[in-house]
Amino acid sequence: MKKRVLTVLLSAVMALTMTGCGGTKTDESGKSSDSKENSSAISGQSTEKVTKGKAPKGAKTIEVWSEDRHDLDYIESMIDNYNKTNEDGIFINLTIISDDYENMVKLAIDSGTAPDIVGANAFPLFKFIDNDLFVPLNDYIDADQEYQKVNEPYEHSYEGANAHDGKIYHVYSGMRSGVRVEYNKDLLAKDGYDEIPAKLSDYIDMAKDVTEKGNGDVYGIGFTSASPFERLLEMSAQVSGIYYYDYTKGKFDFSGYKEILEQGKRFMTENIAYPDQQGVDNMRALFAQGKFALWSNASQEAGVFTQQIPIDKFEWGVAQVPSLTGEIKGALQTTPSKSYAILSSSKQKDLAWKVISYFQSEEFTKGYLEKGYCLPITDYMDGIIDKSKTGRLADFSMLDYESVYPTVPNVNLTGDDYRTVLWNAVMGYVEIDDAIKDLNTRYNEALDADVKAGNSKRLVISDYDPMHPDKGTVSYKEK
Known part of the structure; x- marks a missing residue:
């Protein structure tokens, strides 16, 4: 019996990368984005046709668009094999959209030039389904027992992210x-x-000790200039039970971050951190050179530090982020990815489903996971892949308290976002209390205005549990 769609997900706003499934930004990927030079400009955006050969006579071409470049070698080889061997008369034509992907898809829909299938990793679901742009996949899923076995779609249907009101869109x-x-x-x-200490203050003390003993040559920790707050302190807050949206009340609340920010300021006021915040790849390279001892990022680093910027001067380890008290009081955010949607404008929806079922078949997914591009999301695939082939990715296996988070309402915000403001507080550019007051005011005023205008809905989860944020019962309020 199918499980009902009861779970919820934080929208993926970060570019997902090498071993993290998705993304095209060079500073986040396991490979740079210049591996192929068959690109052209369409409306000022970079696009790249990557499929080999031409469709044979009589074959039906299924157009697929994706923003993912990091996994292109594998995807291209599997498409090439399918195009040569499938008995359905299908030819898959893949195009990579490197810039402004969401808007490029919308422009193509408006102009009648849209593909049949789009990679839907990070699309804001409601923007597409409110305009009937995605096809619900339930009927296809229900008729395909093999697909259900491999992908466990009803177990990984997240309200507001890939599903709504019982309908699954990718x-x-x-x-x-x-x-x-x-x-x-x-x-x-x-x-x-x-x-690695489990308590944040002990973690900072350790970093300080390393810096002091380094005498200006080695530092305890390094931070990137690219969204530094979310790469450690925000996640320490999460596992401390602190989040920026109060799901039970349906409003934003940044008040819980005060102690996290006070602790984080020590990195700066006590001169603990490496005295420069550069781009992600530059800081990765400095870590690989041994310039500082502590770095923090997600599972994409498995590929980065073995392929893109290999660490060969020392042994490196992977540990859990510290919490305020050393206890785990909230879930750590993780991000599902690598999904495909059928556009409602497609004239070949049944054939498009055949392509998706191939992309998410056991053979295709097994090879993808064993190449280290992603961690498995389903129990079935986790049980059949050869984890000895995934290298250091195994060090990033899911923790018991990792979970997806509810999709926070999208708001039209004026001014800096919360990650920028909170990091400015860490840096001492703004007082902590002033930063929190500013965010609470601006975010809730924006939410109230968007809800009143019908541009957003107030998400409420009356039975919300910070240790199991994906298990709550979702409701939407229109005021």
Whole structure:
């Protein structure tokens, strides 16, 4: 019997990357985005036709668009094999859209040039289904027992992300882990540490000790200039039971971050952190060179530190992010990904489903996971892949308290977003109390205005549990 759609998901707003399933931004991917030079500009955007050959006579071409470039070698080889061997008379034509993907898809729909299938990893669901742009997949799923076995679609249907009101619009094949601490084992051991503290204050003390003993040559920790708050402190807040949206009341509330920010300021006021915040890849390279001992990011780092910027000067480990008290009081955010939707404008929906069922078949998914592009999202695939082939990705396996988070209402915000403001508070550019007051005011005023205008709905979960945010019963309020 199918499980009812009761779970919810935080929309993927970050570009997902090498071992994290998805994304095209160079500073986040496991490979740079210049691997192929067959690109052209359409409306000022970069597009790339990657399918080999031409459709044979009589074949039906299914157009597929994706923003994912990091996994292109594998995807291209599997499409090439399918185009040569399938008996359904289908030719898959894949196009990579490197920039402004969502708007490019919308423009194509408006102009009548849309593909049949789009990679739907990070699309805001309501923007598409409110305008009937995605096809519900339930009938196709229910008629395909093999697909259900491999993908467990009803177990991974997230209200507001890939499903709404019992209808599933796309199904996830993989998972990116939540943030972990990557650390230089040699540096820490030299200074007398053999494990990562579970308590944030102890973690900061350790980083300070490493910096002081480094005498200006080595630092305890490094932060990137690219959304630094979310790569450690925001996730420490999550596992401390702190979140920026109060699901039971249906409003934003940043008040819980005060102690996290006070602790985080120590990195700056006590001169603990590496004294420069550069782009992600630059900071990764500095970590790989041994310039600082602690770094934090999600499962994409498995591929980065073995392929893109390989660490060969020291042994590196992976640990859990610290919490305020050393106890776990909330779930760590993880992000499902690698999904495909059929556009309602497609004239070949049944054939498009055949392509999706191939992309998410056991053979296709097994190879994808064993290449280390993603962590498995389903129990079935987790049980059949050869994890010895995934390399360091195994160090980022799901924790018991990792979960998806409810999709926070989208608001038309004026001014800096919360991650920018909270990091400015860490840096000392704004007082903590002023930052929290500003965010509470601006976010809730924006939410109230958008709900009143009908541009958004107030999400409420009366039985919300911070340890199991994906298990709550969702309702939407229109005021």
